[in-house]
Amino acid sequence: MVIATSSDSQHKSCPHNPEISCGNCRLGAICLPLTLEDEEIVKLDEIVRRGRPLQKGEHMYRTGDDFTAVYAVRSGAIKAYRITGDGEEQVTGFYFPGEIIGMDGISKNKYASSAKALETSAICEIPFSRFEELSRQVPTVQRHFFQLMSQEITSDQQLITLLSKNTADERVASLLVSISARNARRNLSDSNFRLPMSRADIGNFLGLTVETVSRVMSRFSKQKLISINNKDVMLLDINRLKEIASITD
Amino acid sequence: MVIATSSDSQHKSCPHNPEISCGNCRLGAICLPLTLEDEEIVKLDEIVRRGRPLQKGEHMYRTGDDFTAVYAVRSGAIKAYRITGDGEEQVTGFYFPGEIIGMDGISKNKYASSAKALETSAICEIPFSRFEELSRQVPTVQRHFFQLMSQEITSDQQLITLLSKNTADERVASLLVSISARNARRNLSDSNFRLPMSRADIGNFLGLTVETVSRVMSRFSKQKLISINNKDVMLLDINRLKEIASITD
DNA sequence: AGCTATTTTTGATTAATATCAATGCCTTTA
DNA sequence: TAAAGGCATTGATATTAATCAAAAATAGCT
Numbered sequence: 001m002v003i004a005t006s007s008d009s010q011h012k013s014c015p016h017n018p019e020i021s022c023g024n025c026r027l028g029a030i031c032l033p034l035t036l037e038d039e040e041i042v043k044l045d046e047i048v049r050r051g052r053p054l055q056k057g058e059h060m061y062r063t064g065d066d067f068t069a070v071y072a073v074r075s076g077a078i079k080a081y082r083i084t085g086d087g088e089e090q091v092t093g094f095y096f097p098g099e100i101i102g103m104d105g106i107s108k109n110k111y112a113s114s115a116k117a118l119e120t121s122a123i124c125e126i127p128f129s130r131f132e133e134l135s136r137q138v139p140t141v142q143r144h145f146f147q148l149m150s151q152e153i154t155s156d157q158q159l160i161t162l163l164s165k166n167t168a169d170e171r172v173a174s175l176l177v178s179i180s181a182r183n184a185r186r187n188l189s190d191s192n193f194r195l196p197m198s199r200a201d202i203g204n205f206l207g208l209t210v211e212t213v214s215r216v217m218s219r220f221s222k223q224k225l226i227s228i229n230n231k232d233v234m235l236l237d238i239n240r241l242k243e244i245a246s247i248t249d
Numbered sequence: 250m251v252i253a254t255s256s257d258s259q260h261k262s263c264p265h266n267p268e269i270s271c272g273n274c275r276l277g278a279i280c281l282p283l284t285l286e287d288e289e290i291v292k293l294d295e296i297v298r299r300g301r302p303l304q305k306g307e308h309m310y311r312t313g314d315d316f317t318a319v320y321a322v323r324s325g326a327i328k329a330y331r332i333t334g335d336g337e338e339q340v341t342g343f344y345f346p347g348e349i350i351g352m353d354g355i356s357k358n359k360y361a362s363s364a365k366a367l368e369t370s371a372i373c374e375i376p377f378s379r380f381e382e383l384s385r386q387v388p389t390v391q392r393h394f395f396q397l398m399s400q401e402i403t404s405d406q407q408l409i410t411l412l413s414k415n416t417a418d419e420r421v422a423s424l425l426v427s428i429s430a431r432n433a434r435r436n437l438s439d440s441n442f443r444l445p446m447s448r449a450d451i452g453n454f455l456g457l458t459v460e461t462v463s464r465v466m467s468r469f470s471k472q473k474l475i476s477i478n479n480k481d482v483m484l485l486d487i488n489r490l491k492e493i494a495s496i497t498d
Numbered sequence: 499a500g501c502t503a504t505t506t507t508t509g510a511t512t513a514a515t516a517t518c519a520a521t522g523c524c525t526t527t528a
Numbered sequence: 529t530a531a532a533g534g535c536a537t538t539g540a541t542a543t544t545a546a547t548c549a550a551a552a553a554t555a556g557c558t
Contacts, residue, residue: 082406082410084410084414084495085495086495088414090409090410090413090414092406092409092410103398103399103402104399104402104403104406105399106395106396106398106399107396107397107399107400107402107403108403112403112406113406132388132391132392132395135385135391136384136385136388136391139381139385142381142384142385142391143381145395146355146381146394146398147355147356148356149352149355149395149398149399149402150352150353150354150355150356150398151356152402153352153353153356153398153401153402153405154353154356154361156402156405156406156409157331157341157353157361157362157405159409160339160341160405160408160409160412161331161333161339161341163409163412163413163456164339164412164453164454164455164456165333165337165339165456167514167515168514168515198535198536199535199536199537200535200536204413205413206413207412207413207414208515208516209515209516209517210535210536210537211515211516211517211536211537211538212514212515212516213536214536214537214538215515215537215538217536217537218536218537218538230523230524230535230536246333246334246335416544416545417544417545447505447506448505448506448507449505449506457545457546458545458546458547459505459506459507460506460507460508460545460546460547461544461545461546462506463506463507463508464507464508464545466507467507467508479505479506479553479554499558500557500558501556501557501558502555502556502557502558503554503555503556503557504553504554504555504556505552505553505554505555506551506552506553506554507550507551507552507553508549508550508551508552509548509549509550509551510547510548510549510550511546511547511548511549512545512546512547512548513544513545513546513547514543514544514545514546515542515543515544515545516541516542516543516544517540517541517542517543518539518540518541518542519538519539519540519541520537520538520539520540521536521537521538521539522535522536522537522538523534523535523536523537524533524534524535524536525532525533525534525535526531526532526533526534527530527531527532527533528529528530528531528532
């Protein structure tokens with residue numbers, strides 16, 4: 001079985017703004033989940049800093065670090081997590097290329113979560129003070145950042161609903177479908193991908209134990225909904241998975 | 250037993266900016282969970298609209314309504330909720346005076362949730378287009394709104410952790426302690442208050458059934474941690490409740 | 499005030515997932 | 529390529545909270 005890995009994540013044109021090839025998309029050759037104006041891209045390019053690639057396991061920032069920047073993922077995958085009162089880890093999100101992370105640091109001027117690379121990853125640093133300034137100068141930048149924060153709120157609230165109402169099957173199906181959709185947005189295969197995180201991370205994110213995640217995935221596999229080869233997954237019946245995830249659309 | 254009700258919610262001075270008496274705090278005589286500059290208050294006052302009071306059960310907005318404004322609660326209590334794919338309600342938050350609601354509408358220009366009054370409530374409408382304009386003119390306004398959105402993200406992520414990791418006891422204790430702390434911020438009793446929402450709403454918010462919420466509260470009552478008189482609650486041992494909620498601080 | 503509908507509480511049972519335990523499979527490294 | 533450590537899978541049992549059912553308390557209405 002040959003399955004696309006996340007190292008294939010380069011793509012030629014931005015699906016959200018086909019006018020802009022990624023060679024011109026200056027935010028580190030990524031497409032944000034927003035359609036940016038040309039002016040915005042140019043202005044943003046002036047303040048964005050491309051960092052050296054992060055190795056697997058390396059941190060972008062940790063809880064309590066001074067908040068200085070938000071980050072755009074260029075390649076790889078990032079895990080965001082918090083440490084609970086009793087020292088346990090709570091995964092709050094997985095971030096793929098084009099997604100923005102670090103916005104939880106704004107309120108207290110310290111990051112409320114930690115972010116670490118699940119595999120070798122490239123990120124863009126967007127220094128916040130310069131960005132704030134830019135937001136005041138360019139109306140669309142401000143608007144778009146409000147939208148990105150609002151998207152983060154919406155996705156957190158979807159997770160709240162998932163954790164509050166859904167069974168183990170529904171949670172796992174939701175995650176698979178969500179990753180599938182995010183791959184599609186980047187013009188990657190929506191049915192054939194690598195899960196960059198461990199089963200433990202998946203369980204932690206979905207409020208399940210490793211064992212339950214493993215059992216659910218085995219069962220999906222027996223039911224021919226997916227095909228698993230360790231971290232590589234193939235979605236054999238996306239529509240059925242969407243039904244299970246109760247994504248009606 | 251005499252217990253303060255939420256109609257007592259007037260207070261004389263803003264605990265976050267004691268320089269400003271609430272008579273001068275122009276955002277509808279409320280104190281935001283931020284320290285505003287005098288200039289900001291004046292500017293905000295120009296765009297804020299005080300609406301007529303909402304009756305219990307009345308909606309501020311519903312999922313899918315065009316996004317036009319964010320709202321500051323002045324008095325009463327508001328429940329925010331979403332409707333899941335299969336038509337069930339998911340409560341995503343309770344909002345008390347001084348808190349801001351509606352920010353989830355920014356990303357798609359439609360509200361992603363609905364908001365309804367749990368009791369007679371007064372709200373301030375902050376028309377978003379005028380607010381966006383103001384944010385560009387007054388640096389601190391922009392900064393403060395970024396902070397409010399970031400706070401919303403943080404509190405959603407705390408709820409995610411609660412739903413993912415905590416037992417029924419811990420969840421109920423957390424909610425009681427959270428409401429207590431929010432009352433304290435408004436100079437109200439932190440130990441003696443009315444729960445404006447039903448047990449069903451509490452259960453829905455905490456990912457529990459009504460029956461479980463009721464049982465936990467009865468048990469807390471037997472253990473002399475709280476004293477319940479239907480919607481009125483007295484916290485008899487806040488420190489123990491904080492321990493149970495695993496709020497170490 | 500009295501009647502009704504709704505909400506809350508309590509009890510008995512069931513179902514889902516966690517926990518405990520063991521095995522097997524990949525990956526890393528010498 | 530062999531050994532070691534970590535990760536994933538599978539099985540047996542325990543536990544928590546859900547579900548089903550009914551009574552008690554409260555709120556709303558005339």
